[in-house]
Amino acid sequence: MIAFEEVTVRFGATSALDDVSLQVRPGELCALVGPSGSGKTTLLRLVNRLVTPHAGRVLVRGEDISRADGPALRRSIGYAMQSVGLFPHRTVAQNIATVPRMLGWDGTRIARRVAELLALLGLDAALADRLPRALSGGQAQRVGIARALAADPDILLMDEPFGAVDPITRRGLRAELRRIHAETRKTILLVTHDPEEALELGTHVVVLREGRIVADGSPAAIIGPGGDGFARDLLGGGQPALRRLSLLPATEALQPAPPPPGAPELPAAASLADALSVMAETGCDCLAVAGHSGSLPIAAVLRGGR
Amino acid sequence: MRGLPPLLLALLLALLAAPAGARLLSQALGATAEPFPADRLIGLAVTHAGLSLAGVLPAALLGIGLGIAVTRGAGQGLRPAADALAAAAQAVPPVVVVALAVPAFGFGLWPTAFALLLYGLMPVLRATVAGLESVPPDARAAAIAIGLPPARVLAEVEWPLAWPVVLDGLRVALVLGIATAAVGALAGATTLGTPIVLGLQNQNQVLVVQGAAATAALAFAAEGLLLAVAGRRAAA
Secondary structure (H helix, E strand, O other): OEEEEEEEEEEEOOEEEEEEEEOOOOEEEEEEEEOOOOOOHHHHHHHOOOOOOOOEEEOOOEEEEOOOOHHHHHHHEHHHHHHHHOOOOOOHHHHHHHHHHOOOHHHHHHHHHHHHHHHHOOHHHHHHHHHHHOOHHHHHHHHHHHHHHHOOEEEEEEEEOOOOOOOOHHHHHHHHHHHHHHOOOOOEHHHHHEEHHHHOOEEEEEEEOOEEEEEEHHHHHOOOOOOOOHHHHHHHOOOOHHHHHHHEEEEHHOOOOOOOOOEEOOOOOOEEHHHHHHHHHOOOOOEHHHHOOOOEHHHHHHHHOO | OOOOHHHHHHHHHHHHHOOOHHHHHHHHOOOOOOOOHHHHHHHHHHHHHHHHHHHHHHHHHHHHHHHHHHOOOOOOHHHHHHHHHHHHHOOOOOHHHHHHHHHHHHOOOHHHHHHHHHHHHHHHHHHHHHHHHOOOOHHHOOOOOOOOOHHHHHHHHHHHHHHHHHHHHHHHHHHHHHHHHHHHHHHHHOOHHHHHHHHHHHHOOHHHHHHHHHHHHHHHHHHHHHHHHHHHHHHO
């Protein structure tokens, strides 16, 4: 869906990205994570040509975008950013309708789409006629995401979209992004400096450091034992093995033997870290999983961590 | 309603300029001179207003155009030159501009219109640049990132947000222009400056007061009307 081929970007004498290659497949939620100055935002902004590479190519939907019309390309790709940038003189509905209106949608179709997006983002329909200054931080972020999704783009770029809201709102927004990704199957590129966010949301995680990709793969693979040291340090929070267990579903380690009588039962959606937590709490070294026939002994849980 | 005080002031000044008001004043001062007749005063006010607009409208268009040009990526190099030009235009006294313009344009309305253009340029240019620079950078960045081409970023985001500041500049330019247009009487433009010049020549203070009061009334009326327009837009 998106491919970077040996891309180099320089700002003056410093290089922001150095010979970077990356493939993002359709439907992935690709989290770009790294310390500030690592080039993750530059990588994101290459996709809709807000930044042009000094060397290498960027392909979107199989086409080299260096020949595309910039504004038209940007209208086909959703964009949401930390500072949101709602237009202060326009209502919430008008803000969301910006791109559809430019694409020439008729009034009823736009109104229907705005209502649909307010519902998708969990916003009260009564907010449609408010001006952005009447919104809370979390509401503004949601409206920003609704505006990005308005013309139903197949690609969505998000530059720290939850950076400016409080931790509780951020958790709620993350859960909603996961739901929206699951419902719409859009290809999403998400820039974040929050390792937890990258692991929780990403189906594909890319770790950047000083303009280079140091790790690229599934979250569990990146913090697994063979992973890059910098990436494991950044994402593992000092306990990479525990983090990894929290990413693996408990059902993956199920053994065929039936659980011992009276074994505590895990919910079907639990992770291996949840299993370990229940074991530590109950003192039982073998668990049952709701809706499954096998058992989950501690040895299998620990093996999952490798 | 911000426009009300200047409009009331305009009304008071207009009453003072009217022959009845002027006669009262001249009697109080012990003078016996005849005031300027009302119908001629109204005729002069109309030419005065027309001349002011003829100078300020081009100044507005030029100032806004320059202001937009020097805030675009490609035009930023012109910014110091435009600032210097506008400051220089403002620094020359209007009397001098009118006097210097007479050889080029001859007597009549044009030297004054030219002086008003130069005089109105700086407030409009400054206000346009200030207005465009007050646009929140996030809103502009978002407009570009979601795919508005440059002309629509300007038309849909930057201009509506800059407009209140620009309107303030237009108001200053128009009020300055109306006040300055009186000077045109020296170069043969028949304006509300004409009674002032006549009064000075004939030592008739009443005519001077009438011309000055009528000019000020017109300026305050313009100020009040533009404030009212701005207020309505802000409320909408």
